[in-house]
Amino acid sequence: MRDLLDTVNGYVFSNALVYLCLGAGLYFSIRSRFVQVRQVKEMVRLMLKGEKSPSGVSSFQALTMSLAGRIGTGNIAGVATAIAFGGPGAMFWMWAVAFLGASTSYVECTLGQVYKTRDDLTGEYRGGPAYYLSRAMAHTRAASAFKVYGLVFAAVTMLACGVLLPGVQANSMASAMSGAWGVSPWVIGVATVIVLAFVIIGGVKRIAAFASVVVPFMAVVYILLALIIVFANAGEVPGILKLIFESAFGLDAGFGAIVGSAVLWGVKRGVYSNEAGQGTGPHAAAAAEVSHPAKQGLVQAFAVYVDTLFVCSATGFLILSTGAYRVFEGESETGAVLAEGGDFLPADAAVGPSYAQAGFDTLWNGAGSTFIAVSLAFFCLTTIIAYYYMAETNLRFLLGRFNTIEIPGIRSTLGGTSTRILQAVILAAVVQGAVSTATEAWVLGDIGVGLMAWLNIVGIIILQQPAYKCLRDYERQKKSGLDPQFDPIALGIRGATFWENYDPSTGKDRVPAGERQAPTAPD
Structure with missing residues (x-):
């Protein structure tokens, strides 16, 4: 089974996906005139300002929900793995995929907002790649092909x-x-299952409330303490920067032979961490209450910076400035040690x-452990x-195929039962992951990330x-001194059925609910 999983992972997360992520990010950057640079100030402003409603969460809560999915073991164990198997140069490629990926995140998260819908069972906003791929x-x-794609x-x-x-x-946490x-x-x-059960059973509002408190607090504390370590070793920073850039391009003799690994592991762990292009961010973006889809697209673009340029960089500089690393040949701990930062790292320290x-x-x-x-x-x-929320959103999408059933109560019963089954499955997966080996857990995780990234990036290239x-439209309205309001019909955007019946200026539907047509299955 292990050999089979390794083979599948080799095909799914191949060099082709690595270069697709980089190429798509560069393409989206050019097409958007490098929105990730031009609109940084607006990203920060929008992040701190926003409305919420009974159906949608605030922009900040949507951001923290997204960051909850982005900031995880990839920011600590993932960075260490990238350095161990790709050398210090992997950090540069993590930065590169984050910079380019910010434009990818803008595109996918704006699409998530444009094609969102209102959950027929809970009244909450739902959206994501499955929705925009089909609509x-x-x-x-x-149309038929894209319905199947969705x-x-x-x-x-x-x-x-x-x-x-x-x-x-679960495995990284337990280890x-x-x-x-x-x-x-x-x-x-x-113990993790008990805490998770309390949060996820409460729905998107409880998830958003939990994330909006925990994520910013832990991210700030982690970054500050890591920076204290880096400042204590400030004299090493110029040499570290030189080493990162030289080894990223094979200019350092010690790492010249693994420059390909630097690109692979930097992009691989960068995508795993910041999730730009993976299709996870649009789920949280769609849940936000905003007057224009571009608002949440810009906020979610900034989330990539927070994840990689702040949290991942804090880990990378912490490891490199203290010399607590080893670099292995052959992308395996069994390979020869090409370099190590010093003698402080225990001889038996596992990568991670x-x-x-x-x-x-x-x-x-x-105190480190x-x-x-x-x-x-x-x-x-x-x-x-955050993973549970995304899985539940896609479950709701699939359940939409049963919207034409006329038997009273059958849709709500089906929805409630299937949701409880999904909750039980993810809780079981957490326990299984906690007691699995790290190698088994990471292989399965890479396959999951790779499959989603392939499907989503190809989709948004077509639908961009x-x-x-x-x-x-957003920039035009801002230039005119307006608070941008979205009208898909005026822009010639078809399929945005939620926005066609929604008035952003009032936060209400243009047509009273009783006079609207009954919702149909997601197209």
């Missing part, structure tokens, strides 16, 4: 977010906490959180919660045009 082309001859993405996302990805987070405190992974898995733990121990000896364990506990917990129309 954006509904008026064309390719269904496939929904099924893959339920598999990835409900089964494959939670195990990676760190077990190493720090000697607690059995089984105990950690069960132990690198960051050792880095913290250089200043606060003995506890701090990383606590950080991972919060980061991984919020990420699993409405995102640019939204951007131009």
Whole structure:
């Protein structure tokens, strides 16, 4: 089974996907005139300002929901793995995929807002790749093909977010906490399930409220403490920057042979961490209450910066400035050691959180394992919660196929039962991941990320045009001194059925609910 999974992972997360992520990001950057640079100030303003309603969360809550999915074990264990198998140069490629990926995130998250809908069972906003893949082309001859495309993405996302990805987070959390405190992974898995059950059963509002408190607090604390370590080793920073850039392009003799690995692992772990193009961000973006889709697209573009340029960079500089790393040949811990930062890292330290733990121990000896364990506990917990929300959103999409059933109560019964089954599955996946080996968990996680990224990036390359129309419309209205309001009909955007009946200026439907046609299955 292990050989089979490795083979599947080799095809799914191949070099082709790596270059697709980079190429798509560059293309979207050019098409949007580098929106990730031009609109940084507006991103920050929108992040701190926003409305919420009984149906939608605020822009900030949507951002934190998105960050809950982005900030997880990839920001600690993932960065360490990228350095171990790709060398210090992997950090440069993580930055590159974050910079380019910010434009990708803008496109996919704006599409998520344009084609969102109101959940027929809960009244909450729902959206994501499955929705825009099926709706954006509904008026064309390719409508049937894209309906199937949307269904496939929904099924893959339920598999990835409900089964494959939670195990990676649970495994890293359990490993760190077990190493720090000697607690059995089984105990950690069960305790995690209890906390998760309380949050996810409360629905999107409770998830948003939880994320809006926990994510900013832990991210800020982690970054500040990591920066204290880096400042304590400030004299090493110029040399580290030189090493990162030289090894990224094979200019350093010690890492010249693994420049390909630097690109692969930097992009691979960068995408895993910031999730730009993976299709996860649009789910949270669609839940926001905004007057124009571009608003949330810009906010979510900034989320990529927060994840990679802030949190991942904090981990990378922590590890490199303290010398708590080893670089292996052949992308395996069994390979020859090409370089190591110093003798502080224990000889038996496994690739992963132990690198960051050792880095913290250089200043606060003995405290590193506890701090990383606590950080991972919060980061991984919020990420699993975000995964559940995405899996549930795609379940709602699939259940939309039953909207034509006329039997009283059957849709609500089907929806409630299937939701409880999904909750049980993801909770079981958490326990299984906690007691699995790290290698098994990461292989499954990479397959999940890769499958979603392939489907989503190809889809948004085809469907990107409405995102640019939204951007131009938003910038035009801002230039005129207006608070931008979205009208898809005026922009020639078809399939945005929610917005066609919604008045952004009042936050209400233009047509009274009783006079509207009954909602149909997602197209």
